Amino acid sequence: MAGSIMKYSYYPGCTLKNKAQDLDKYARSSALALGFELVEIPEWQCCGGVYPLGSDEIATKLSSVRALNYAKEQGQDLITLCSACHHVLKRVNDDMKNVEDIRTRANNYCGFEEAYAGETKVLHFLEVLRDVIGFDELAKKVVNPLEGKKIGAYYGCLTLRPGKILDFDDPENPKIMEDFIRALGAEPVIYSMRNECCGGYTSLKDPEFTKQRTEQIFDDSTGFGADCLITACPLCMFNLNKSDAKTKVPVYYFTELLAEALGVKEGA
């Protein structure tokens, strides 16, 4: 299969082109090292960051629908890295598949050649590692195992919930990031705040409240021995970094550690 490398449509989202460039660039270089390529879809628009609050809203779902339809036309799965994009795209896709009213109205707006009905498969980058590459295969490709590192996976909310629609992992007791950490040769630290909210968007107007939340996250994870945390969400990263918890430890995008373990961090 030399030469014909697996290609995925890739939806980076607003923040990865900007403040979260690390999340993006390490993912791209790691993907190549693992034998697949992230092909950024042209003219993508922001997903909105939040799944529309009213089930009767259509316009706010259209940017996602266009991205989903583009991937369908390419015959490719659609990959995201950002928690929020992952959440919004999967939920809009579920609407397009299962909610007739939304499907009809969205298609009326978009006027695709062929109506879109949720055909595209949306995958988080971690799901590709787990379900396509396989963590055992990933482990074999690791050249710099992160031995001795005790890493706490911080999931936050948007990657996991609502569990039924996102179908990412067990929303209360996830293990995909822990398995990922093991594949990189490090030791995962399991702590119960790992799927509790960091405060999310409220840090814009209530930064003090967000600090309470992140302090609890650091206290809990370091209490169990974590020496750093990983996340897939630029907003979690921001909030965790803003923390002035006594127990604060470094926070990395999971792709950064992946690139490091695969030996492709430099020059990414």
Added chain:
Amino acid sequence: MTELEKKIELIKEISGSDPYKCMRCGKCTASCPAYSEMDIKPHQFASYIIRGDLDELVESKAAWKCLGCFACIERCPRDVQPGKLVDATRQIVARQRGGDYLQPEEVPELLTEDLPQQLLVSAFRRYRR
């Protein structure tokens, strides 16, 4: 249909959830990370809606304090999904008076060097429309 029934129907439609299913177990309120900030607690949303005390909901701080973390939605044993009722309340406010918890004018002040775009768009969608 009375005015009250119409309002309840509207909330049911926007939220896609049924407040009458609530059995007042309080698992949502127990799960809520923003509990201390909410003046009306998640489990009370269903009763406020059923009673028709929508004005109080609309005036409440709670609607703006919900983190949208989906913990209550995930754990609700009755599929009421209180978070969706909170979101519907925000929508009613936003549709009635354009959402007044975040004004565009105040944004420049709030910006910092490392503030991610995701935060801005999320806040705008949650606080406004």
Added chain:
Amino acid sequence: MPMNEENKEFRPLIVAFCCNWCSYAGADLAGSSRLSYPADVKIIRVPCSGRVNPMFILRAFERGADGVIICGCHPGDCHYSTGNYYARRRMALLFSMLEYIGVENGRTRVEWCSAAEGAKFSKTMNEFCEKIKSLGENVRLGDLRCKN
């Protein structure tokens, strides 16, 4: 005499199929509670609403009935567990077909009535009679069987 004929009130002919366990007992209770309903209603006892073959209803309309009502046990209470569910589905289909051939939907009805609901039975029959009266005399169905 012709004037008299004109003024004569229309009295419909109504056939009611009642299951033995719930609705027939409900009709008995209506009787022992002296809850009247028009004499136009004539009850045929069947073991279960699920026993009511669509042919019986067609036959009634063919023979000049103005309305047919089928009464069974409440959903979940059927003496035979599931007969009323079959009746409900079967009649929904039959009634839509009857409407197609000219028997208005109001002339047919399925109603659940328990052995304790004498009042409901009487009320249902009164309402149904009123409805049929408002619809007037039915156009008698022709013989539906194939003829060659």
Added chain:
Amino acid sequence: MQKIGVFVCHCGTNIAATVDVKKVVELVRYEPGVVFADDYMYMCSEAGQEKIIEAIKEYKLTGLVICSCSPRMHEKTFRACAEKAGLNPYMVEVANIREQCSWIHKDKEEATKKAVILARAAIAKVNLNTPLKEGESPVTKRALVIGGGIAGIQTALDIADAGYEVDIVEKEPSIGGRMSQFDKTFPTLDCASCILTPKMVEVNQHPNITLYTYSEVEKVSGYVGNFDVDIRKKARSVDADKCTGCGECSAKCPLGKIGNIPSEFDRGLRNRPAIYMPFAQAVPAVPVIDRANCTYFKTGKCGVCAKICPSKAVDYEQQDEIVTVKYGAIVVATGFDIINLDKFGEYAYNESPDVITSIELERLMNAAGPTGGHLERMSDHKQPKDIVFIQCVGSRCDSEEKGKPYCSKVCCMYTAKHAMLIKDHWPDTNITVFYIDVRTPGKNFDEFYRRAVEQYHVNYIKGQVGKVKPQPDGTLLVQAADLLDGKQINMKADMVVLAAAIEPNPGVRKIATMLTASIDNNNFLTEAHAKLRPVESPTAGIFLSGMAQGPKDIPETVSQAGAAAVKVIGLLAKDHLKTNPCTAQCDTLLCNGCSTCANVCPYGAITYDDVQVMDHGLRETRRVAQVNLALCQGCGACTSACPSGAMDLQGFSNRQITTEVDAICR
């Protein structure tokens, strides 16, 4: 042509005041088939019946129409009366001119007219009546009880004590069921094994009871009074006749120490050997070899148990055995289990060994349990100081994939029991119960719960727990809300006990299918009538006992077990069963074998058979429906579903009902 006699009852003035009975008699006299018509003050009286008998004899009547009260009142009376005069009882029809005529109409002319029409319909029907004979089928005087928990044990004992033979089939190596795992029982707090083990022994020694443990029902055919059941006796690998139950084999099994085979009976709280009895008081006291784990069966090496056994009872060559037994009645007492808690990750059951279920707590409190009755945390074997109970874990859930929509009924009571027992032993323990509602209907039940609050100071808080968070210091942080006080609570606990929802034993669906016994959405067996026939399945000859029918506590289970036994005894006491003659019949010439009727039959009374038929001079083999008259209850569902008109119902035939329609619409 029938010779029909019509009798119009005055019922005092009940009928006669509104219906002109004489006129009815006059008008029906000339109906086809009628040879005699008369009226009388009280038809149901001795004198009235005498009149009927005389008329039958004098006019050689072949059919009767009684215009009187509802057939639900006196149809039986008039049928018996006809039989006395030598007339087949099913040649009698009743026209209901009281409840459905005289009592609801005021206008005499109108009521009389209606009475005549109702009489005509009945006369038309009788013209088509045929004599029907109640069928008879013999009864095998032996009962099968599926499940050897307290429900099955009680049912079997009651039947056996009445003098009938009973077999119990239990899939585990011992009878005893869930109750044998319990420590104490509410609301009296007597020890579960003290009241259960004597019954288990009694079952074992009862001359009328045969035990099939480590066995499963494999196949069921036949019908009420005549079931044929195949029972698979799984190979125990131990000869029960030779075994003395000394326990040497289990004690010496090398896997007992190193095997890591979790004990099912102790809910995985300790390990067991590969050759084992589930618990010390097991009945029968004969071990089994768990072949999936046994070293000898896996590698051919070891054989310690066979060598050590003083009575040479270990038999590695033993095979499964199928026995076929005939039964007259079958009782389903398959019991319950608790739901799997994988979907409730928020309570950390899989993450923390100190989050346990209530059944595990029973084992931890039990003197014969893994800790010898000393309550300790499984993580560090320390005694817990702060214990939190969470109610309704998986009960009363709307979302089907997570939990169950019903209330599990027993959790409120056993939690109060647990709280009090713990406080009795270790008064320093702090106990908090998080509840949604406390439900304690039952004799002495609310008093019991109040005692937990008032005397034992158990802290009851209304509000479901949101999350249990294992902490770095080994404690559990319980995040909850006190809805009545309006507070969010973060409470440290050493142990959390989950009242997991109850569900029917997962094997019941397979058994119900074999028995054609209906089952509801939650896999509980359905009663023939929710109120009036609560221990019978709609399928004749199948009876329900215990949790298999719905959540219930021990006293309720025992009552229901007794009730099921009485129903079985009532059935077995008969030499023959009279069968309802108003059954479905298949016209094999019309039947095309499409299975529509079998699919709608609630009783599994329709089977298919290949028969030779002569059709227009051609002999051919056809698959046609056959009605088992012992099972058919005469609902007629098949008759209206049959697309070819082959199915008909005796006593309510298509022609009979059509002719009634015609008579009314004349």
